[in-house]
Amino acid sequence: MSYSALTHHFEQLHHLQHLGAICGWDQATMMPPGGNQARAEAMSALAVLSHQQLQDPKLEDWFAAAQQASLTPAQSVSLSEMQRQWRDATLLPSDLVGAFSLAGSRCEHAWRTLRPANDWAGFLPLFEDVLNLSRQVAAARADALGLSRYDSLLEQFEPGMRSATLDNVFSGLKQWLPDLINQVQHQQNGESVLLPQGPFAIEQQRALGLDVMTLLGFDFNHGRLDVSVHPFCGGVSEDVRLTTRYDEQDVAQALMGVIHETGHARYEQGLPAQWRKLPVGQARSMGVHESQSLFFEMQLARHPAFIIQLAPLLERHFGSQPAFAPDNLAKLYTRVKPGLIRVDADEVTYPAHIMLRYEIERDLIEGKLEARDVPERWDQLMQRYLGLSTQGNYKDGCMQDIHWTDGSFGYFPSYTLGAMYAAQQASAMQQQQGSLDQLIEQRLPSIFDWLQQNIWQHASLHDTDTLITQACGQPLNADAFKQHLLQRYLG
Amino acid sequence: MSYSALTHHFEQLHHLQHLGAICGWDQATMMPPGGNQARAEAMSALAVLSHQQLQDPKLEDWFAAAQQASLTPAQSVSLSEMQRQWRDATLLPSDLVGAFSLAGSRCEHAWRTLRPANDWAGFLPLFEDVLNLSRQVAAARADALGLSRYDSLLEQFEPGMRSATLDNVFSGLKQWLPDLINQVQHQQNGESVLLPQGPFAIEQQRALGLDVMTLLGFDFNHGRLDVSVHPFCGGVSEDVRLTTRYDEQDVAQALMGVIHETGHARYEQGLPAQWRKLPVGQARSMGVHESQSLFFEMQLARHPAFIIQLAPLLERHFGSQPAFAPDNLAKLYTRVKPGLIRVDADEVTYPAHIMLRYEIERDLIEGKLEARDVPERWDQLMQRYLGLSTQGNYKDGCMQDIHWTDGSFGYFPSYTLGAMYAAQQASAMQQQQGSLDQLIEQRLPSIFDWLQQNIWQHASLHDTDTLITQACGQPLNADAFKQHLLQRYLG
Numbered sequence: 001m002s003y004s005a006l007t008h009h010f011e012q013l014h015h016l017q018h019l020g021a022i023c024g025w026d027q028a029t030m031m032p033p034g035g036n037q038a039r040a041e042a043m044s045a046l047a048v049l050s051h052q053q054l055q056d057p058k059l060e061d062w063f064a065a066a067q068q069a070s071l072t073p074a075q076s077v078s079l080s081e082m083q084r085q086w087r088d089a090t091l092l093p094s095d096l097v098g099a100f101s102l103a104g105s106r107c108e109h110a111w112r113t114l115r116p117a118n119d120w121a122g123f124l125p126l127f128e129d130v131l132n133l134s135r136q137v138a139a140a141r142a143d144a145l146g147l148s149r150y151d152s153l154l155e156q157f158e159p160g161m162r163s164a165t166l167d168n169v170f171s172g173l174k175q176w177l178p179d180l181i182n183q184v185q186h187q188q189n190g191e192s193v194l195l196p197q198g199p200f201a202i203e204q205q206r207a208l209g210l211d212v213m214t215l216l217g218f219d220f221n222h223g224r225l226d227v228s229v230h231p232f233c234g235g236v237s238e239d240v241r242l243t244t245r246y247d248e249q250d251v252a253q254a255l256m257g258v259i260h261e262t263g264h265a266r267y268e269q270g271l272p273a274q275w276r277k278l279p280v281g282q283a284r285s286m287g288v289h290e291s292q293s294l295f296f297e298m299q300l301a302r303h304p305a306f307i308i309q310l311a312p313l314l315e316r317h318f319g320s321q322p323a324f325a326p327d328n329l330a331k332l333y334t335r336v337k338p339g340l341i342r343v344d345a346d347e348v349t350y351p352a353h354i355m356l357r358y359e360i361e362r363d364l365i366e367g368k369l370e371a372r373d374v375p376e377r378w379d380q381l382m383q384r385y386l387g388l389s390t391q392g393n394y395k396d397g398c399m400q401d402i403h404w405t406d407g408s409f410g411y412f413p414s415y416t417l418g419a420m421y422a423a424q425q426a427s428a429m430q431q432q433q434g435s436l437d438q439l440i441e442q443r444l445p446s447i448f449d450w451l452q453q454n455i456w457q458h459a460s461l462h463d464t465d466t467l468i469t470q471a472c473g474q475p476l477n478a479d480a481f482k483q484h485l486l487q488r489y490l491g
Numbered sequence: 492m493s494y495s496a497l498t499h500h501f502e503q504l505h506h507l508q509h510l511g512a513i514c515g516w517d518q519a520t521m522m523p524p525g526g527n528q529a530r531a532e533a534m535s536a537l538a539v540l541s542h543q544q545l546q547d548p549k550l551e552d553w554f555a556a557a558q559q560a561s562l563t564p565a566q567s568v569s570l571s572e573m574q575r576q577w578r579d580a581t582l583l584p585s586d587l588v589g590a591f592s593l594a595g596s597r598c599e600h601a602w603r604t605l606r607p608a609n610d611w612a613g614f615l616p617l618f619e620d621v622l623n624l625s626r627q628v629a630a631a632r633a634d635a636l637g638l639s640r641y642d643s644l645l646e647q648f649e650p651g652m653r654s655a656t657l658d659n660v661f662s663g664l665k666q667w668l669p670d671l672i673n674q675v676q677h678q679q680n681g682e683s684v685l686l687p688q689g690p691f692a693i694e695q696q697r698a699l700g701l702d703v704m705t706l707l708g709f710d711f712n713h714g715r716l717d718v719s720v721h722p723f724c725g726g727v728s729e730d731v732r733l734t735t736r737y738d739e740q741d742v743a744q745a746l747m748g749v750i751h752e753t754g755h756a757r758y759e760q761g762l763p764a765q766w767r768k769l770p771v772g773q774a775r776s777m778g779v780h781e782s783q784s785l786f787f788e789m790q791l792a793r794h795p796a797f798i799i800q801l802a803p804l805l806e807r808h809f810g811s812q813p814a815f816a817p818d819n820l821a822k823l824y825t826r827v828k829p830g831l832i833r834v835d836a837d838e839v840t841y842p843a844h845i846m847l848r849y850e851i852e853r854d855l856i857e858g859k860l861e862a863r864d865v866p867e868r869w870d871q872l873m874q875r876y877l878g879l880s881t882q883g884n885y886k887d888g889c890m891q892d893i894h895w896t897d898g899s900f901g902y903f904p905s906y907t908l909g910a911m912y913a914a915q916q917a918s919a920m921q922q923q924q925g926s927l928d929q930l931i932e933q934r935l936p937s938i939f940d941w942l943q944q945n946i947w948q949h950a951s952l953h954d955t956d957t958l959i960t961q962a963c964g965q966p967l968n969a970d971a972f973k974q975h976l977l978q979r980y981l982g
Contacts, residue, residue, distance in 0.1 A: 015536035018529060019510045022517055030521070034712035035730030038509060038767075045506035049540075221525035239526030276529075 290418025
């Protein structure tokens with residue numbers, strides 16, 4: 001009885017989230033600018049209402065009773081995932097929730113103009129407010145969960161992940177990555193690469209995107225492709241809304257973006273139908289989500305065998321040109337060059353951007369670093385990892401990302417965890433089914449079947465360690481990622 | 492205190508309705524088919540939640556206290572509009588609400604296949620269920636509101652309107668309309684009219700629609716135009732979502748459809764900003780809403796002076812052809828021909844379709860007619876009003892409309908009330924500002940200013956009689972409509 005009451009309650013909550021997800025997509029893709037104020041108010045009312053529903057006093061009694069009930073193993077996991085959501089919603093005092101959300105919106109809003117103006121002095125007091133409140137959130141979560149402060153934030157995005165584990169995998173990475181970057185750059189120095197010559201009409205780029213999504217098995221009966229300034233994968237698993245942006249001079253940006261988001265989308269579309277309305281039916285974590293997008297974008301789309309299939313699609317939509325030769329595209333899509341901007345980084349230098357942010361945000365939350373000292377630390381670490389300086393260049397340095405402006409501390413590690421999980425999955429898949437070369441060339445759908453069987457269908461029915469261990473034979477491990485980079489870039 | 496608590500409560504409800512309106516628009520315009528099941532569940536959960544919020548037991552106490560408080564006149568009206576919504580939501584037992592809604596969805600769903608199959612026998616039992624429950628709804632509303640049964644349903648769409656008033660205006664109409672139709676047909680018999688030659692590319696039709704919306708003052712910062720199978724005007728007043736459908740062979744269908752919906756849209760966009768989140772800030776009634784769409788589509792768009800401005804737009808998008816000559820277009824857009832289908836009817840025969848439906852639905856609800864006898868009565872009235880038979884032709888007879896399938900008895904009169912109100916407004920406007928000819932030719936925006944001043948800005952701050960009397964010098968009256976038809980079609 002209490003389990004089914006809980007199920008009904010969380011399903012209702014899911015329906016509200018469905019409406020919020022669609023209206024959020026609409027806001028980014030369809031809404032005329034003048035609709036923003038009313039929409040923001042409606043979305044905020046929905047957030048308050050959802051939060052109220054999670055704080056319904058009946059839930060505590062139902063949880064207590066359900067724990068005494070006889071449940072199937074899957075129902076037990078479902079119950080604890082409901083409890084996790086409920087606990088996350090209830091463990092903070094509501095005035096802190098309000099103040100944190102307000103400071104975050106204020107800082108994020110100001111950041112949109114302060115960043116282009118390179119105005120660190122204007123940004124700092126707003127950022128200090130967000131940091132101060134994030135520390136209070138972390139302290140409250142840490143107390144309630146028995147975790148360190150930073151781990152208590154990490155837990156929101158990567159349940160079960162601890163900074164001790166991150167330190168461990170990142171310390172290996174830190175040792176071999178700078179050398180690898182140097183060697184790859186040295187080796188690529190001699191290569192000549194042709195840049196595709198545009199312009200590439202947007203309507204054709206869109207048609208190419210749809211073709212590639214079809215090749216990647218995207219289900220258009222349960223989703224669609226649109227345009228937004230910041231690409232994302234939204235909607236609900238029955239109706240996945242994927243977006244990209246187009247640059248008429250650069251066909252790779254939208255193409256790789258669409259492939260990346262299609263990875264997210266297929267994970268969502270592959271979640272098990274019978275659990276979709278409950279927390280246990282959601283994607284496991286941000287790291288696992290990112291592992292799917294990076295599997296598609298990095299493991300698959302930059303693989304020479306896949307590029308052989310991509311090249312004719314480019315030619316179909318833009319005619320033939322020497323730069324579309326598969327060999328040339330393969331070189332182009334694996335070009336390594338240290339740069340200041342994370343979102344523009346290649347596969348090899350990307351983890352450096354993440355480790356830097358991880359070290360800084362961990363120290364900020366643990367009280368070992370103050371907001372005003374971030375630019376100096378940023379510059380130091382950029383020099384150390386990538387040999388680049390950001391002194392005085394805040395907008396391409398510590399002010400470049402949106403994450404900290406709204407207090408999303410603990411999110412960044414997901415990107416590199418995703419890259420590692422993706423490499424582990426590719427490695428396991430190859431051990432079980434044969435080389436990616438062969439699979440891509442002969443049985444592309446079998447790659448998606450493997451992901452469906454090993455990742456997508458499990459939603460949140462296992463913790464991440466179990467999910468990854470069952471799929472790949474061992475839990476989180478940087479070896480496969482290292483092997484992948486060595487083979488692709490120095491092989 | 493209690494007034495502001497009520498205000499807050501109804502604003503929250505408005506925010507939920509905002510999300511529902513956008514997701515409803517999305518469902519009709521953007522959603523892939525596979526998303527329908529999950530969306531239907533989410534929309535239904537929202538409906539239940541909104542209904543619960545209207546049944547919040549606190550409301551009754553707040554209403555009682557607010558009535559003792561000192562309020563401005565506008566606040567008092569706002570209070571009674573909140574009470575009207577609350578009363579409508581609470582006066583029915585919830586098992587009746589559930590059964591009525593279920594029978595309606597079932598009948599409507601079946602109708603979508605039974606109508607094309609002309610299957611009256613299959614439709615009848617479902618329709619009988621809906622009618623039976625509608626009678627129960629009407630009885631419960633009639634008891635609570637002290638109205639006759641049919642009037643209690645009418646009150647949902649046209650607050651303050653009574654069948655006695657309708658009988659009165661319709662009885663005049665019934666006397667002169669058949670003669671008028673005959674005379675107009677006789678006169679038009681000799682005319683030769685050219686049909687525009689297609690195909691008309693959809694992209695160009697859309698561009699034409701946007702041009703015409705611009706000419707009509709639609710605010711694209713607060714709205715947009717898309718495609719749906721059944722055109723509508725949805726969204727919220729800050730973000731009006733208007734749709735149309737395109738037929739490559741017939742440019743008039745989408746063009747007149749867009750103009751019609753733009754009338755609805757400008758009413759929504761013109762509602763007073765300070766009341767938008769409350770019931771008093773909503774459009775006055777369906778009849779007043781329809782008066783705006785019909786003002787745009789009939790009074791304005793089929794006026795020769797407007798057609799002079801329309802013709803160059805048609806030529807800009809489709810090149811020149813003899814049928815685009817303003818004189819020819821004016822004849823084409825005022826062609827009168829009795830037909831079986833209401834939504835295809837011209838301005839002159841349309842009221843006959845409405846009066847027929849009104850008489851039948853009133854008798855059905857009052858228990859003077861049974862569902863099984865509808866086809867026979869339909870045929871009688873079609874013969875009487877339009878000289879056409881629908882014997883055995885259910886799909887183009889009594890099964891043609893969606894309204895009765897989901898129990899929307901009492902809605903149909905709004906269309907002809909709208910036509911009458913629109914004619915009254917056009918007449919008053921001309922008395923105050925000069926002929927429509929001159930206004931359209933020289934000061935088109937002054938027409939919209941008049942509607943803004945006299946209709947849009949008043950939202951639901953007055954009852955319909957007061958609104959129309961203040962704007963037009965007298966309450967509902969068929970004279971202006973009659974004069975308009977005589978002048979346009981026999982003048």
